[in-house]
């Protein structure tokens with residue numbers, strides 16, 4: 425399932441940008457980039473899990489210098505093949521531990537990790553390390569931004585640990601929850617035209633906003649904003665996702 429490219433190998437990279445997911449809608453991308461460009465405040469941005477450049481490329485096109493970290497050469501190759509893709513620096517590695525050389529250009533004013541990708545870090549230690557790594561790349565006054573789902577535990581039926589989220593003639597998908605470890609492994613079964621099944625599984629770790637705040641605090645960061653999304657609507661008890669911004673204090 426997972427190889428040197430992690431869970432985003434050539435097969436996933438090839439179809440990634442054709443996803444019907446709302447995150448790919450031009451107005452959603454534009455709103456995301458509006459917020460990130462403002463938070464970058466004229467400085468450099470570092471994207472954890474840059475992928476095919478869905479956000480990095482339009483952000484760079486606004487004049488924000490962007491550098492990315494990603495495990496997947498296949499995803500990064502897609503970004504490179506797009507207009508402007510050559511201008512974005514990339515370090516291949518794990519964003520929880522990879523250090524970008526800042527000798528020439530100095531630290532970043534913004535680090536960001538969007539589209540639930542913090543959940544790709546499948547245990548708490550890795551998520552904690554990711555916050556420490558973001559903080560280590562930020563200049564004083566800089567921000568770390570995370571966009572992620574609020575854990576959907578209310579969807580787990582009593583006495584069960586499996587929640588289906590796609591059921592159709594072409595396949596089905598479901599999450600298996602472990603509420604002790606916060607593991608939420610997604611299993612995808614696709615039915616091919618000849619009636620055979622193809623299965624793949626990806627481990628995720630769901631994480632609460634309050635737990636992220638503690639990880640930020642451990643890294644020396646403090647919460648500046650928590651919104652319901654890129655519209656900057658207030659985060660409420662009904663919010664299903666959040667965009668959170670932690671800052672590195674100047675003192």
Ligand SMILES: C[S@@+](CC[C@H](N)C(=O)[O-])C[C@H]1O[C@@H](n2cnc3c(N)ncnc32)[C@H](O)[C@@H]1O
Nearest residue numbers: 432473474475478494495496499518519539544
């Ligand atoms: C859901 S995609 C998001 C890509 C891009 N940020 C976007 O919003 O479209 C997740 C990306 O994070 C990368 N990734 C996942 N876990 C990673 C890790 N621990 N270190 C580096 N990259 C990782 C994957 O290879 C993939 O490119």
